[in-house]
Amino acid sequence: MSKVTSMTSAIASHVRDGDTLVIEGFTHLICFAAGHEIIRQRKRDLTLCRLTPDLIYDQMIAAGCAKKLVFSWAGNPGAGSLHAFRRAVEQDGGGPLELEEYSHFGMVGRLSAGAARLPFWTMRNYMGTDLPAVNPLIRSVICPYTGEALATVPALNPDVTIVHAQRADADGNTQIWGLLGVQKEAAFASRRVIVVVEELVDQSVIRADPNRTIIPGMIVDAVVVEPWGAHPSFAQGYYDRDNAFYVGWEAISRDPAALERYLDEFVHGVGDRAGYVRKCGGLERLRASSRVCAGVNYGY
């Protein structure tokens, strides 16, 4: 039966206070729509995990949803800092936000182990860095063949993972193209999975090109249809990255009052994503140009 539901009910029924939550998407397909609904529903004590917290976790930290942050790069790509995050961490800041810090490779390894349901992942890394000194979860293992020591990171198995995608069918069979990040690993590692898509398509569309399917419906709990749901990040083939918004975030997040106003107006002040898009004055200016590739033959 169909797993299609509204963002409101998907978040209400699958995201609980105290959960370990992953909203993945590496610069591409970051589900701001889900983050905003989590803020609206005033979820608390979340352990937020992402390689790049990005603006979405900066907003969720400012809104008081986060107890802990697990990450590998906390900046505003090409535009400055995540000031809500910094205020929660720096000496003269309000705090307290618990941190668990890795490198990108470390976070990728944690989710890869989680997806394979192994307790750890092995890598040749971290020699000479101070990261293991501040994160006791970065450990090592001895190779049973060469005797050498290799670095390990523990599996990450979130309670909930939210993945934004270009399209899925009603069962949750999900297709993504362009940057893939660690969406597949995060979904397979998670206890519950919410897929948010730009387009709901008939299953025949999925079956026509099965090599594009990144997440199978069998691991998906809910499908939410939310066009423009990744703004200000982008969806290849649907809309461009809103760089002006990322640049503008520097000033907003630097000023707690301005950030508060932003959340009041653009998150609490709108009932849903459609309201957000209207509030933004529409986003047509970001609509993607057409660069459609040719299909391939699956015949035999």
Added chain:
Amino acid sequence: MSKVTSMTSAIASHVRDGDTLVIEGFTHLICFAAGHEIIRQRKRDLTLCRLTPDLIYDQMIAAGCAKKLVFSWAGNPGAGSLHAFRRAVEQDGGGPLELEEYSHFGMVGRLSAGAARLPFWTMRNYMGTDLPAVNPLIRSVICPYTGEALATVPALNPDVTIVHAQRADADGNTQIWGLLGVQKEAAFASRRVIVVVEELVDQSVIRADPNRTIIPGMIVDAVVVEPWGAHPSFAQGYYDRDNAFYVGWEAISRDPAALERYLDEFVHGVGDRAGYVRKCGGLERLRASSRVCAGVNYGY
């Protein structure tokens, strides 16, 4: 510069006596054309690695190319036995063929470790089986977090890997759809890589759909254009599996004299793949029907 060359020169310059060789392709895209050229060039003492030796390694074993076989399932899919292999291994057989045996997961892990340039791969497997008792390379490691023991297999880093694919450009940027097997892992794990394709395409075709690229040109040493090169296995979108040939192999391989005749006629008796196709009386009967999927938009 272009890496396109003939099968004869690709095998002559990249496959050496004593090499550890992988010709991958799980039922799909098995490069018989390369195997036949290796037989014609009378390569010797090869360590042949494949999950499923299939007919191609049965032929290479019969032709005296193999010193050792590293594998996980040595049957004729749905049609019987690989008798040259069995004769080399069974009590009353001629032998001697050295064996190193794993399960499919074990072989996948060995190539995954090789591709990541790690010395081993970890898995939850082999408890209760007799495989570790006959293969001392299946070992275990203790998890630095849970303290539990997990199985390990050593990395496999072949001297040469040969991958058949639907298409590639002259630099070796290679696209595969349909069953992917472990081609990507085998290519990244290998010191040298030969890609054999049904079609050589302009780089613009590759760049139009970059998510379909499985093997980047930077790791490819030679590109050989060999239509029908995977027969009697198949190439999705190009030609069907020749099941009659697989069924017929049972009788041929059961009789050493018949197998000898087959090699004389279809391998030594033809100069190249084109000659083989003619010898088969053409293969048009296997030409794939058209089931072309729609393209996706890469615009922004």
Added chain:
Amino acid sequence: MTYSPAELMACVAARELRDGEVVFVGIGLPNLACNLARATHAPGLVLIYESGAVGAVPERLPVSIGDPSLVTGSLMVCGMADVFQSFLQNGRIEVGFLGGAQIDRWGNINTTVVGTYDRPTVRLPGSGGAAEIAVHARRTLVVSRLSRRGFPEAVDFITSPGHRMRGRPRRELGMPGAGPVKVVTDKAILEPDESGELVLSALYPGVEPDDVRAGVGWRLRSRDNLAAVAPPSERDRHLLRDGLDPQRLFLKA
């Protein structure tokens, strides 16, 4: 109207599958059983083949687990690293089908060698994915014809572990899956008792317990109340013969 043992085996296996389950499918009778179930009581069955085809809907009878018909129109095609790590080891496979040249008293299966490993009298294909399916599938179904050689007291080589290996129970060895819950033969169904030993649990029409014992290499015990297996329905026979395997590739005997 008559039916072959193979036809009944396919029907019995199909009855074990519940709608919506995720099944790791093999070629031959298991494939027929899965597609029969899909065509009858389990339209939502998700078929996964170790070749990487997920949600396959083959338009013809696949003769290999890597048949191109498993790819065309499937829900997803992934590499084999994902098949074994993200699906099987991840615990997503609810049912796995196994079979083999030897199945012993404890449900251990041998697909590796008859005789010794170093100098076998018969070299079998080996594990393929069977070893890990036996470890990780939530439950496995074994499909095999009875014979004293095929059902020895103890297998020559344990390729796929059952319920007790060299005296040790599978729980003690930390295997996630429940192991073989039913062995579907051509005469009867065997099931493990609480100790893990395979015992006679259900008889096919017209079969006596002694007919079954004649095909088993150990003193086969029986449940107190044996179940009676229903013959294939008219519809099942029709689907199998005219639809799924018209050339009777796997339904002959």
Added chain:
Amino acid sequence: MTYSPAELMACVAARELRDGEVVFVGIGLPNLACNLARATHAPGLVLIYESGAVGAVPERLPVSIGDPSLVTGSLMVCGMADVFQSFLQNGRIEVGFLGGAQIDRWGNINTTVVGTYDRPTVRLPGSGGAAEIAVHARRTLVVSRLSRRGFPEAVDFITSPGHRMRGRPRRELGMPGAGPVKVVTDKAILEPDESGELVLSALYPGVEPDDVRAGVGWRLRSRDNLAAVAPPSERDRHLLRDGLDPQRLFLKA
């Protein structure tokens, strides 16, 4: 005709890249340097971004390492597990670009915290992929402007290891890559000597050794024969200003 320090930095970095090399690219000056090299002496340069775009040919100046323009028309897009395992850890990356808030005497880089980790005075973004790039890239190029705060004797936190960490040389720690071979600043080029200590190796036009020492927090030693860095060519300036960064996003200062 004049040029900005940033323009010369981009040109100097570009000159370090050889045709056909595989480069792990960052945003800003490294990206400009790579695209300048592609447009001039290294048309076969292969650009890889940690976001998974391989062989990218951006039609506009990418403002993030995950810009959609890096995907459209690229040779390959892969997941990040492949980026770090199959490309970086596999040893396929010949050049990696690094930069940071602090670079010390031994080429160690800090992009994590200023002050202590637990109560930092300034919390920086962290490693991203920098820690593993510093370990695995065959060689790295560091691009950063000189300042006493930016070039301390020792960094507050080692995010990306250089040539000597807490007294231990990188070879002893088993790092596959050669580490930072050049530090491209706004006034000069620093290079490691045989002990791994960064020393002054080349001066930009009109710069005196003391100008450089003023921007370094340790007693900077010099090579006996200092090289003179050539200014940007007419063509390079034209390509940078009118082609690659017309809005001067990264070339301003």
